[in-house]
Amino acid sequence: MLISYNWLKDLIAIDKPAAEVAALLTGSGLEVEGLETYDLVKGGLQGLVIGEVLTCEKHPDADKLRLTTVDVGTEALKQIVCGAPNVAAGQKVIVATEGAILYPSTGEPFQIKKSKIRGAASEGMICAEDEIGLGSSHAGIMVLDTDLPNGTPAAQYFNLQSDEVLEIGLTPNRADAASHLGVARDLQALLKTPYLLPNVENFKISNNNRYIAVEVQDSEACPRYAGLTISGVKVANSPDWLQHRLRAIGLSPINNVVDITNYVLHELGQPMHAFDADKITGDKIIVKKAHEGTKFITLDGVERTLRATDLMICNTQEPMVIAGVFGGKNSGVTTETTTIFLESAYFQPASIRKSSQVHGIKTDSSFRFERGTDPNMVLLALKRAALLIQEIAGGEVSSEIVDVYPQPVASYSIKINIARVNRLIGQTIETARIKEILTDLGIRITEESETDLVLEVPPFKVDVQREADIVEEILRIYGYNNIALNENLATSYLAKFPKPDPEVIKQNIGQMLAGTGYSEIITNSLTNSQYYEAAATEPDASLVRIVNYNSADLDVMRQTLVFSGLEVLRHNINRRQKDLKLYELGKVYTKAGDKYQEQTQLALFVTGNALAETWQQPSQKATYHQLAGVVQTILMKLTRVSLNVQPVQHRYIKNGVAYVLNNVPVAQVGLLNETVTKKLDVKEPVWFAELNWDYLIKNYTNQLVAEELAKFPEVRRDLSLVIDKTVTFDQIKTIAWRTERKLLQQLNVFDVYEGDKIDTGKKAYALSFILQDKQQTLTDKVIDSTMNRLMQQFERQLGAVIRK
Numbered sequence: 001m002l003i004s005y006n007w008l009k010d011l012i013a014i015d016k017p018a019a020e021v022a023a024l025l026t027g028s029g030l031e032v033e034g035l036e037t038y039d040l041v042k043g044g045l046q047g048l049v050i051g052e053v054l055t056c057e058k059h060p061d062a063d064k065l066r067l068t069t070v071d072v073g074t075e076a077l078k079q080i081v082c083g084a085p086n087v088a089a090g091q092k093v094i095v096a097t098e099g100a101i102l103y104p105s106t107g108e109p110f111q112i113k114k115s116k117i118r119g120a121a122s123e124g125m126i127c128a129e130d131e132i133g134l135g136s137s138h139a140g141i142m143v144l145d146t147d148l149p150n151g152t153p154a155a156q157y158f159n160l161q162s163d164e165v166l167e168i169g170l171t172p173n174r175a176d177a178a179s180h181l182g183v184a185r186d187l188q189a190l191l192k193t194p195y196l197l198p199n200v201e202n203f204k205i206s207n208n209n210r211y212i213a214v215e216v217q218d219s220e221a222c223p224r225y226a227g228l229t230i231s232g233v234k235v236a237n238s239p240d241w242l243q244h245r246l247r248a249i250g251l252s253p254i255n256n257v258v259d260i261t262n263y264v265l266h267e268l269g270q271p272m273h274a275f276d277a278d279k280i281t282g283d284k285i286i287v288k289k290a291h292e293g294t295k296f297i298t299l300d301g302v303e304r305t306l307r308a309t310d311l312m313i314c315n316t317q318e319p320m321v322i323a324g325v326f327g328g329k330n331s332g333v334t335t336e337t338t339t340i341f342l343e344s345a346y347f348q349p350a351s352i353r354k355s356s357q358v359h360g361i362k363t364d365s366s367f368r369f370e371r372g373t374d375p376n377m378v379l380l381a382l383k384r385a386a387l388l389i390q391e392i393a394g395g396e397v398s399s400e401i402v403d404v405y406p407q408p409v410a411s412y413s414i415k416i417n418i419a420r421v422n423r424l425i426g427q428t429i430e431t432a433r434i435k436e437i438l439t440d441l442g443i444r445i446t447e448e449s450e451t452d453l454v455l456e457v458p459p460f461k462v463d464v465q466r467e468a469d470i471v472e473e474i475l476r477i478y479g480y481n482n483i484a485l486n487e488n489l490a491t492s493y494l495a496k497f498p499k500p501d502p503e504v505i506k507q508n509i510g511q512m513l514a515g516t517g518y519s520e521i522i523t524n525s526l527t528n529s530q531y532y533e534a535a536a537t538e539p540d541a542s543l544v545r546i547v548n549y550n551s552a553d554l555d556v557m558r559q560t561l562v563f564s565g566l567e568v569l570r571h572n573i574n575r576r577q578k579d580l581k582l583y584e585l586g587k588v589y590t591k592a593g594d595k596y597q598e599q600t601q602l603a604l605f606v607t608g609n610a611l612a613e614t615w616q617q618p619s620q621k622a623t624y625h626q627l628a629g630v631v632q633t634i635l636m637k638l639t640r641v642s643l644n645v646q647p648v649q650h651r652y653i654k655n656g657v658a659y660v661l662n663n664v665p666v667a668q669v670g671l672l673n674e675t676v677t678k679k680l681d682v683k684e685p686v687w688f689a690e691l692n693w694d695y696l697i698k699n700y701t702n703q704l705v706a707e708e709l710a711k712f713p714e715v716r717r718d719l720s721l722v723i724d725k726t727v728t729f730d731q732i733k734t735i736a737w738r739t740e741r742k743l744l745q746q747l748n749v750f751d752v753y754e755g756d757k758i759d760t761g762k763k764a765y766a767l768s769f770i771l772q773d774k775q776q777t778l779t780d781k782v783i784d785s786t787m788n789r790l791m792q793q794f795e796r797q798l799g800a801v802i803r804k
Contacts, residue, residue, distance in 0.1 A: 002249040003183055004038070005164040007267070011184040012195040018164040024190050025168065029476040030177055034167035038248040040160045041133050047100025047112070048132060048154035049073060050144065051124075056082075056089045061118040068126070070095055073151015081122040086140035094132065094142050094154050096125040105130045134158070163248050173463040175371035179269030182460075189440035189477045198267070200383040206396035212280060212341045214402045217288035221311045222323065224346040225287055226378050226403040229277055230386060231339045232395035233257065239392060256393045257333045257340060260385055262364070269460075270344060270373060270381035271365035273313075273321060277339040279331050282316030285341070290319060297329045298322070298361070310355045311347065324352040324369035326361050339398070342389070344382040346375040346409070349462075357548040372462035375409040411444075412457040416467045419451065424471045427483050437477045438470070502697050506585060509602070509634060516630055518581045518604065523564035525587060526554035531563045531679065544589040544596060557589035561603035562652050562672070562688065566680035569607060573684065579608035581622075585693060602691040604630065607684045624656070627687045628669050635659055635667055638696045640703065643667075645730040652676045653688060657730075661699060667691045714745060714772035717787055720803035721765045722758055727798055732765065739793045743778070743786055746770035764803065 005018045014021060022032035037044070051072040059065035059081065066087050070078045072095050080095070087093075096102055096112045102125075103109045112125050129135035129142050132154075148157060155162075168183070176182050184195035210229040216222050237243075238259040246253050249266060253259050261272040290296075290306035296319055297303050304322075306312070311323040320331035324347040333340060353370035356362060379401065386397055422428045435445060438455065443464075447454035457464050464473060475483070510520060526549070532540050544557035558564060561584050572580055582605045590597045606622045613619035635643060639661060648656035648670045656670015669689040677686055721732070729749050736747050751766035758764055769790070771783060794800040 001168045001170045001178060003166040003168060003180060004245060004248045005166065006161070007163075007245055007248070008180050008183060008187075011180055011197075011267075012187050012191075013193055014187065014191070016191075018166065021187070022166055025166070025183065025186065027476075027479060027481065028186055028190055029171070030174065030183065030186060031169045031171075032166050033169045036165050036167070038163040038165050040162070040244050041158075042103040043101055043109070043133070044162050045132060045153070045155040045158070045160060048094055048096050048127065050146065050148055050150055050152045050154060050157055051078070051093050051095035051126070052150050053087065053089050053091045053093060053126070056087055059118060059120060061120075065118065067120055070124070070126070071150045072097060072124070073149065078123040079121055080124045080126055081117040081120050082126045082141065084126065084128065084141040086143065087126060091141075092144040092146055094127045094144070096127055096132070098124060102127070102131055103133045105133050105136055163244075165248055172371060175368065175373070175462055176269075176460045178368050178371070179266060181268050185442060186477075189437055192440070197380065198384045200380060200387060203383040203387055204397065205400060207398050208400055210277060210339055210398040211283070212277060212399060212402070213284045214404050215284065215286045216404045216406075217286065218311060219404075219406055221289070221348045221351040222287045222345060223348065223407060223409060224375050224378055224403070224405040225285075225343070226345065226382055226401060226405075227285065227341055227343045228382060228386060228397055228401045229339060229341050229399035230389055230395045231277075231398040233338055233340055233389065233393045234395075235333055235335050235337050235393065242392065255333065255335070257337070257389060260388045260392065261342075263388065264381050264385045265364055265368070268377055268381045268384065269368060270377045271324065271368055272381060272385055273327060273343045273365075274333050275320065275331050275341040275343065276333055276337045277341045278337070280315045280320070280341060281318070284316050285343075286314045286316065287323065287345075288312060288314060294319065296322070299327045299329055299332060301329060304359055307355075307358055309351070310358070311351050313343070322355055322359070322361070323347055325355050325359070325366045326363055339395075340389070342382060342385055344378045344385070346373060346378055354548075357550070360550045362550075372460075374458070374460035375405075376459065378405075379403065409459045411459060412461075412465050413446075414455045414457055414465070414467060414470060416453050416455065416470050417451060418453065420467070421471055421474065424468070425475060425483065426486065429474070429478060433478070434474055437474050441473055441477065443470075443473070500697075500700055500702065505638070505697060505700065509637065510583075510585070512633070512637070513583050513604075513630070516581075518583045518630075521565065521568050521582050521584045523561070523568060523584060523586065524554065525558055525589070527556060527558040527563055528553045529556040532556070532559065542590050542592065544591050559588055559590055560652070561586055561588065561601055561690070562676065563680065565603055565605050565688075566672075566677065566682050566686070569605060569684075569686065570680055570682050573607075573682065578684065579610075579612065579622075581606050600693040602634075602693045604689040604691075606687040607682075622687060624669070624671065624687055627689055628657070631659070631667050631669050631689045631691070634691065635696075638700050639666075640701050645728075650690070653690075661695070664695055665692065666696055710772060710774045712773060712775070712777045714770050715778050715783055717769045717771065717783065719767045719769065719787070719791070721767065721794055721798075722762050722801040722803060723765065723794075723798050725754070725761055725763050727763075727800075729765070731798065732767070732794070735793050735797055736769070736790055739790055740771075740786055743771045743773055743782075744769060745772045 018035060022035050026032050049072050051070045053068050053070055055069040057067050059067050064083055066082050068080050068082050070080050072078055098112055098114050100112045101109055114123050126141045128138050130138045146157060170178060188195045210231050212229055214225055214227060216225050235255050235257055238253050238256045242259055243253040246259060246262060251262055257274050261274055265271050289308060290310040290312045292308040294306040295303055296306050312319040313321040313323050320328045347369050349370050349372045352366055356366040356370055418431055442458050444456040445453055446456050529543060532543060546555050549555040565584060569580060585602050587598055587600050606627045609619045610622040610626050611620045644660040646658045646660055648658045648668050650668045652673055653668055653670035654673050658665040659667040672686045672688045733747055736744060748768045749765050750768055753764040771778060771786060791802050
């Protein structure tokens with residue numbers, strides 16, 4: 001939310017710098033995330049001053065150029081070369097001094113530098129209006145009629161007051177602060193300075209010649225609806241001051257009537273809508289729910305299908321507006337409009353939120369209505385807008401105010417205990433100070449005793465309904481930093497910390513991955529159902545679907561981290577960042593029957609080169625084994641046991657393996673299918689690993705068994721086997737460990753050969769065996785006996801041929 005500081009000062013007298021006010025607001029819970037300067041003219045005419053042309057002579061080397069001497073209020077006069085045909089001695093002009101940056105009406109900005117033009121020095125520039133962004137004329141320089149002294153800033157001459165804009169990160173519970181008035185309310189309590197509501201005393205009704213009746217059929221969804229008619233309106237562009245106010249907070253002016261409704265919305269927090277009264281068929285407004293399936297074209301030209309839950313503003317024949325959300329194409333104000341019906345209403349938040357979500361429409365009005373507006377602001381805003389329209393667009397109020405308000409919204413009544421309030425705060429605050437804070441915030445004290453206060457909380461404070469909420473209101477104005485810490489801190493309850501702590505494990509694995517060169521990514525849990533269903537003949541029943549999704553691209557919960565990770569890879573690869581190692585620890589979601597399942601997974605992605613090209617070595621493509629090595633390190637840190645290895649069986653992985661613990665695949669590693677990567681427009685091969693984080697944490701162990709180093713030497717023996725290509729190293733390892741449990745310490749494959757020197761369909765493994773007896777030194781006889789047993793088992797179980 002953007003707040004104009006100049007606009008804010010119209011509502012409350014502030015003599016502090018904007019930065020100081022921003023700090024106060026942040027301390028009170030309205031976090032100011034940014035403070036920027038808004039200039040009415042880009043650049044604010046910085047470096048431009050009023051100058052006086054003292055002399056003007058023809059340039060000796062150019063017929064169309066003039067050599068001028070200009071007084072810009074400094075001791076030294078400036079020599080400026082000027083090509084304007086109307087430059088003459090005695091003129092007051094606008095001079096861009098050396099170093100100034102000009103922002104012309106068309107073209108790119110440029111900086112004024114001391115230069116030579118046809119051999120003559122030029123120490124500035126005498127400006128035309130288009131050269132400084134004040135117009136489009138380039139017929140000649142601007143000649144001023146002013147008595148202001150030379151050197152006066154040009155911004156002062158043109159009365160271009162800059163503004164400072166506060167960007168507030170409004171939290172959902174602070175709907176009461178979603179306007180300049182809402183911020184002024186908080187400042188009233190912080191600065192002990194009263195804010196002033198806009199004066200509407202001059203509002204009057206001229207006649208009742210154009211009365212528009214109002215019928216509210218759903219008073220639950222629309223507790224209050226008010227309006228009036230203004231005739232003789234001339235729709236045109238807004239005056240400069242109004243356009244500047246709107247542009248300062250990021251809004252584009254449309255026309256004077258629409259701009260005024262937007263102005264009042266951001267000033268008072270009350271959304272409004274202006275109808276072309278001649279398009280209200282039957283001269284009657286009907287507020288009712290839509291008929292299911294009705295087609296309705298909104299202002300953006302999109303045809304939408306209405307739901308039976310949508311609250312609509314209708315005439316006697318058709319709907320005109322989705323209440324509180326978006327106007328219809330055929331009912332708005334145009335340049336041909338002469339009579340308007342001005343609407344100001346209070347809608348039930350849940351009703352507006354539902355329509356906004358269903359139709360995927362987010363507007364300034366829906367933002368406020370669905371969080372809760374002030375029902376007591378309806379008439380004040382209506383009169384404020386009517387007066388502004390009459391001032392700017394002309395016309396007269398040609399109807400009585402219609403105010404349908406059958407059941408007024410009551411204030412909240414909350415009883416607080418002073419002692420309990422201080423206990424919750426942790427510090428005693430004087431009762432007088434508590435009462436002062438509450439009163440400044442607009443909370444009325446209706447009853448009072450030595451121990452308790454009964455409060456009346458106005459409806460605009462939609463989130464203040466309990467004693468704890470009152471404590472929060474007191475604290476944020478009193479100042480969290482003013483609460484002193486007790487020297488003897490104590491608590492009546494201490495939560496138990498889980499063992500092991502999943503967050504600590506997560507942090508340790510993350511640090512390990514970061515040290516290995518991986519970057520963490522965090523992606524959206526919402527994704528596109530087409531990733532899963534593009535090739536399916538019927539909807540995937542296992543998908544967790546979003547009923548009220550805002551975008552068709554984000555209509556389901558993700559079942560895997562594959563697609564969101566590929567989106568990140570695509571984004572980076574398209575920006576020439578091709579060598580990537582990424583990881584994400586996130587949740588995935590599935591549906592089984594009527595039950596929903598949530599699981600945490602760890603995903604790793606590797607693509608491009610593993611090593612960058614240097615003068616010492618050429619670049620090397622990332623390989624499966626590099627990723628598998630990282631996965632094995634993670635598994636060893638989490639399980640401390642040896643896992644079984646099986647061929648991968650994963651929906652999106654090919655040519656990989658699965659690591660199995662207690663018959664549960666806890667990690668799957670391999671190359672992502674090309675059909676998956678192409679779907680996301682990733683053309684590079686992507687190595688991918690997926691770990692079942694929940695199961696690994698459930699079976700986590702950090703127990704280490706230490707034993708004394710063996711006193712007797714180990715022995716290495718190598719063996720070469722010719723086996724079928726289908727035989728895996730895991731099968732060889734299993735047979736070896738089963739055959740020799742006592743002496744075999746390590747088994748490794750250090751070479752693999754496939755070629756014309758061995759039979760087709762065969763491969764040769766070169767294996768190393770580390771043998772050791774921890775009780776005595778191994779003899780040749782024992783070593784040979786052990787190796788013979790291993791060879792026999794390899795020949796018998798695998799059909800291996802021993803190469804000697």
